[in-house]
Amino acid sequence: MRAFLKELVVLAAICLAAGCSTAWQQIDSCNISREPKGVASASPPAVKATDLRYRDVTAKTAASLTQTVSPADCLMPAEGNQVVKAPPRMEEKVSEATSATESPHRNTLKKSQQLLDEALEFCTASQDFWAHGDFEIAIAALEQDSSLILQADINDDPKLIQQKEDIRFMISKRMLEIYASQHTVVNGNHDAIPMVMNRHVRREINLFKGAERNFFIRAYKRSGRYRMRILKALKEAGLPEELSWLPLIESGFNVKALSRARALGLWQFIPSTGYKFGLKRDQWIDERMDVDKSTQAAIAYLRELHNIFGDWCTVLAAYNCGEGKVLRVIRNQNINYLDNFWDLFEKLPWETARYVPRFLAALFIVNNPKQFGLDLTDPDPPCEWEVVTTSKQLHLADIAKVLGMSEKSLVMLNPELRYKITPPTSYELKIPEGKRSLLIAKMDKLPAYIPSSRLYSYHRVRPGETLSQLARRYHTSVRAISNMNNIRRENFIRAGRRLKIPTGRRWPVYVATRKASSLQSKSIEYHVRRGDSLWLLARRYKTNIQQIMRLNGMKSTRLHIGQKLIIPKGTHQPPPRGSTTKYRVKRGDSPYQIAMRHNMKLERFLRLNKLTPRSKIYPGQVFLVDVE
Structure with a gap:
């Protein structure tokens, strides 16, 4: 029986290559489908790309599965929706004549029709068992199905021949689907992704050994930071463990990798796809760079793609270029698609077609690097952390100083923070293990970050x-x-x-809350205006640049409009905001000279007087300048 099933599988592939849509149309036109006896009806699994070729006829056939149709109805002619019947007396005469002259050949055909009807019931029952996850019972139903169609003696009857071939095709197709699903739902099944070696894979291996050798070695080294966390999540989700190496191809295990298409993070999500799978993105954080959250989003996306295509290599192609593009290629195939990525290879965009062999090449190398001439160094140690919830905005540099670690190490644990600043709402900050109690004890002493009105x-x-x-x-x-x-x-x-x-998002403003109260009587709050500089402010308020920077926790002399500064009070009081005076142009003056003479930026002088860099000025003209 197993040998016969193998024969059916081969037959299915041949039928698919030859185009068997007529077989499905015959099933539909004849309505030979029935409900299985004693089997609860269940919704079949989601339609895969395998069935796209037969979308129209399959829909009709599925509808016919809900009806119970007599086999004889398939053979009776019809007008519209009514079965043509003879008058009662004529029916009696025909019935008597038929019963009297019924030949052994007629009995054989009738028995064969009953066997085919019963075989179809077993095929439908197998579908129901498969939908409920009873794989062994589903296969047993198909074996019984195969036994029944072998017993059917069709005697060259064209209708029975067509029905028998249709059922054989359904059995083989269902057998392929059941075996395929068994290979994809078992937790940690290493055989789920077929390790195919062909010329395309060998070409990518040669690239990793040659021109891209340094990239591969660096990416492999970085993989140690995150791969074990990814592997654990994949095992829990029941996805193939080999997918833990997918970030090597996507991003080189660089959490901040950004592509030309604006895809970001280990798993290279574009904003729309990230949003679809629950990755938050706002002014302060981008969860596409969060290792755990982006991994869960990738698992959800890969599972969704596998429900569509059923073949992991095709799933990877769709992950790279989108399921819509792959589905269009499948629909345009001249031959039928049977869950085989290599049938699509030549029709896919070059970058996508190369993506799958590139992934397989990486798997071959990491499984046996010495065989391919690569001496891979030990991976980086894994990133381990514990979480502390923050309720105010803090800069990672200040937190790192309190914890006695480098800012770079803390940024590596929290790559989703876009500006190294925690958001104003509650945020789960990741810190090295064993540092939680220390940070909680010193949380109130950390200076709060006060953002400007707009970045x-x-x-x-x-x-x-x-x-x-x-x-x-x-x-x-x-x-x-x-x-x-x-x-x-x-x-x-x-x-x-x-x-x-x-406008200065790299130069955040700090206010040390404890110092602010003590310095309040000795300093003033100043809002930066266009044209201001630390040199001008220090000169205006009779102080120095270093004191202003130290008081505001600044690491750069750059300012941005609207920035709030605490400036030490001096003997000189600043002019009212926006105070200007008039200046009459003298012979030999230029806009630049006038601006410098009044401690103004050239841009400030031009904007204030509605001039452009090409504007000419003449002696006697009157312009506005800032009051010193």
């Missing part, structure tokens, strides 16, 4: 403007503007585009 401003690009000009104007860098606006070509920006300009 960026907007600018509408004008003709002729460049990123370097904007960077100088707003006291930032070209790279910061490019990163915030996803600009790939830094030498090209389009006029009319609205850009986000960072």
Whole structure:
């Protein structure tokens, strides 16, 4: 019987390659399906990509499974929805004549039809058992099904031949599906991802041994930080353990890896997909960089893809380029798709087609690096942590100082913090094991971070403007503007585009709450205005730059508009905010000279007087300047 089932599997593959949609149409037109006797009806598993070729006819066939149809009904002609019947007397005469002259051939066909009907019931029962997870009983039902169709003597009857072939095809297809599902639901099954070695995989192995050797070694070393946590989550979810190496291909085990498509983190989620699977992203945190949360999101996504495709290699291709693109390739196949990624390989985009062999190449190498000539160093030690809940905004540098560790090490534990600052709401901060009680004891003494009203401003690009000009104007860098606006070509920006300009998010403001009260009588609070600098403020308030920076916990001399500063009081009182006076231009003056003479930024002087860098000034003109 097992040999016969193998024959059916081969037959299924041949039928699929030849295109057996007519078989399904015949099943539908004949309505030979029945409900199994004594078996509770159950919803079948989700339709896989295997069935997409037969979507229309399968829908009809599924509908017919809910009906009980007499085999004889399939052979009777019909007009519309009514069965054509002879008059009563004629029926009696025909019945008498039939019973009197019924031949052995007729009896054989009738018996064969009954066997095929019974076989179809077992096939449907197998579907129900499979839906409930009873794999062995489902296979036993298919074995009984196969035995019944072998007993059917069809005697060259074309309708019975078609029915028998259709049922054979259904049995073999169902057998493939059951065996495939058994291989994918067992926890930690190492055979779930087939280790195929072909020319495509060998090419990727050669790349890892050659041009990408350093990348592979560094990624393998970083894998030690997170892989054991990922492996544990995969085992708990019942997914193949080999998937724990997928971040090596996705991001090189770099939690902050950012692709050209704005995919971020170990698992390279784009914002929309991350949001779909519950990854939070706001002003302060991006959970795509959170190891545990992004891993759970990846598991949910991979499980969803496997429910669609049923083949792990195809799942990986869909993970790379999206399920929609893979489904379109499957629908456009000239031959039928039978859960085999390599049938799709030539039709997929090159990056996606390369993705799966690249992953398999990585598996071959990590399983036996010496065989492929790679001397892999020991992985980094795993990152272990415990959690402390914070309720106010803190900078990781201050926390690291209290814990007696480097800021870099603390950032590595909390990569989801976008600016190394905890959010204003409750947040679970990860710290090294054994440090929890120390941090809780000193939490109240940590200086609170007070954010500015906005971390960026907007600018509408004008003709002729460049990123370097904007960077100088707003006291930032070209790279910061490019990163915030996803600009790939830094030498090209389009006029009319609205850009986000960072305004000092790297230079946070601190207020040490304990010092503030004691210094309140000796200092004032100042809001930074456009054109201000620490040098100007120190000169205006008769103090020095170092004292202002120390009082505000600043690590950089850069300021941003709206920033709050605590400035020591001196003998000089500042002018009212926005105080200006008039200045009459003299011969030989230039905008730059006037601005410097009045301790103004050139940009401040031009904006105040509605001038441009190309504007000409003449003796006798009157302009506004800041009061010193």
